[in-house]
Amino acid sequence: MSYYEEDDLHNFEKIGRHAPELYEKFMAWYQACQEDGALSKREKALIGLAVAVTIQCPYCIDAFTNSSLENGSNMEQMTEAMHLASAIRGGASLIHGVQSHNAHDKVSM
Amino acid sequence: MTKNPIIQIRPRNGKPALPLSEISFQDRLAESGLRLRAAKVEILQVNVGKLCNQACKHCHVDASPTRTEIISRETIDHCLDALRKHKIPTLDITGGAPELVPDFRYLVSEGRNAGARAMVRHNLTVMFEEGNEDLPEFFAANDVEVISSLPYFQARQTDAQRGNGVFEKSIEALRRLNSVGYGTDGSGLVLDLVYNPVGAYLPPEQKSIEADFKRELAARHNVVFNNLYTITNMPIARYLDWLRSSKNEDAYMQKLINAFNPATVEGLMCRNTLSVEWRGNLFDCDFNQMLEIGVAKNVGQKIEQFEPSQFEGRQIMTNSHCFGCTAGAGSSCGGTVS
Known part of the structure; x- marks a missing residue:
């Protein structure tokens, strides 16, 4: 058995059993964030997908892959969004290499 | 939650x-x-048969080149009689590929002579079948509104659903339709496209994806058209086979049910469309026709028995597949409904 169950994505509302008001507030916020605004629903779905891949949440990846498709994105666009998120994540690691360089320079002649 | 479970028969085998x-x-x-x-x-929607030059993976008709069911001249004449007698404003011709039926052109020209607006659900590639090379000119001469499926503006998605090489042929056909004026400003010749998802998900917002299609088809292929309609894939026939083989049936149905939108019901196509089968039998829609769910028993069952006063107000026959027309912004032969 895996710790991740595909059906749990559709059972999300169960998390509201012990704190319904907080769950309702969360869902209202979560859904409002995905509506058309200064950014389109399509752009927001792509941002959601990029973040989902970055935080490696299988539920979010499933949800935002479908959401991106249902908002008219294609796999080329979705893959570019995922590359950007991954590149930022890679860059965030790599820029810490400067700290290594600094540390090296401090102790080196 | 389940008040009245529907009895299902899982095996299909066609x-x-x-x-x-x-x-x-x-x-x-x-x-x-x-x-x-x-x-x-x-709208009198006449499905002239199941013969088609393609065998698309999502086809709700199970149409293919091997099908032999096609409408007779006698049944066409019954349809024309109904158009004339009752002054039905629109004749909507579908299939299969309607153009492969020997009396297709007779139905179109006589339907126009009866005063009906004529729409043909044209799959584009049939234009390259022998004897159909002049279809653009025929359509234009009869002022036919052409509605063509093109699931995406890229080849990979289109060919995945409709068959290898279909996208390239479709683009060539669209260019030929454009060349006689279809889809161009001021011609009055209407060329509409139909988008449907290449998979187990709902269509995007119609105006948004229409803008993508217009931009991309013009830039990449110098092709123009009037409107794009989004249609939800109906979970029956060959598409149901695909849902089952890809283990998407349960999730897709749940998606349709969760997306049920009461605001779509008033505009559903079954409310103002009567569907005629190749043998003249009557149905509330083309999907019911494929499922062999006939019109209510208290009205005429054949086109020659059609009486408008009897059919107005009739109960529409429904089942689980109807969630396909009420999900999200809704779905009909004319795109979204809410």
């Missing part, structure tokens, strides 16, 4: 079968305080 659903469509309508009754028949 026979009509319904998707599994944990709630009946009628129950969901009742929960919303709605009833589904027919309005006046404004």
Whole structure:
């Protein structure tokens, strides 16, 4: 058995059993964030997908892959969004290499 | 949750079968305080048969080059009689590939002579079949509104659904339609496209994806068209086979049920469309036709028995597949409905 169950994505509302008001507030916020605004629903779905891949949440990846498709994105666009998120994540690691360089320079002649 | 479970027959083997659903469509309508009754028949949709030069993976007709069911001249004449006698405003011709039926051009020209607006659901590639090379000119001469499926503006998605090489041929056909004026400003010749998802998900917002298609088809292929309609894939026939083989049936049905939108019901096509089968039998829609769910028993069952006063207000026959037309912004032969 895996710790991740595909059906749990559709059972999300169960998390509201012990704190319904907080769950309702969360869902209202979560859904409002995905509506058309200064950014389109399509752009927001792509941002959601990029973040989902970055935080490696299988539920979010499933949800935002479908959401991106249902908002008219294609796999080329979705893959570019995922590359950007991954590149930022890679860059965030790599820029810490400067700290290594600094540390090296401090102790080196 | 399940008040009135629908009895399902899972095996299909080319026979009509319904998707599994944990709630009946009628129950969901009742929960919303709605009833589904027919309005006046404004569109006579004639399915002239199952013969097609393609065998698309999502086809709700199970159409293919090996099918032999096609309409006779006698049944066409019954349809024309109904158009004339009752002054039905629109003749909507579908198939299969209607152009492969020997009396297709007779139906179109006589339908126009009867005063009906004529729409043809044209798959584009049939234009390259022998004897159909002059279809653009024929359509233009009869002022036919052409509605063509093109699931995406890229080859990979289109060919995945409709067959290898279909995209390239479709683009060539669109260029030929454009060359006689279809889809161009001021010509009055209408060329509409139909988008449907290449998979188990719902269509995007119609105006948004239409803008993408217009931009991309013009830039990449110098092709123009009038409107793009988004249609939800109906979970029956060959598409149901695909849902089952890809293990998407349950999730897709849940998606349709969760997306049920009561605001779509008033505009559903079954309310103002009467569907005629190649043998002249009557149905509330083309999907019911493929499932062999006929019109209510208290009205005429054949086109020659059609009487408008009898059909207006009739009960529409529904089942689990109807969730395909009420999800999200809704779905009809003319795109979204809400």
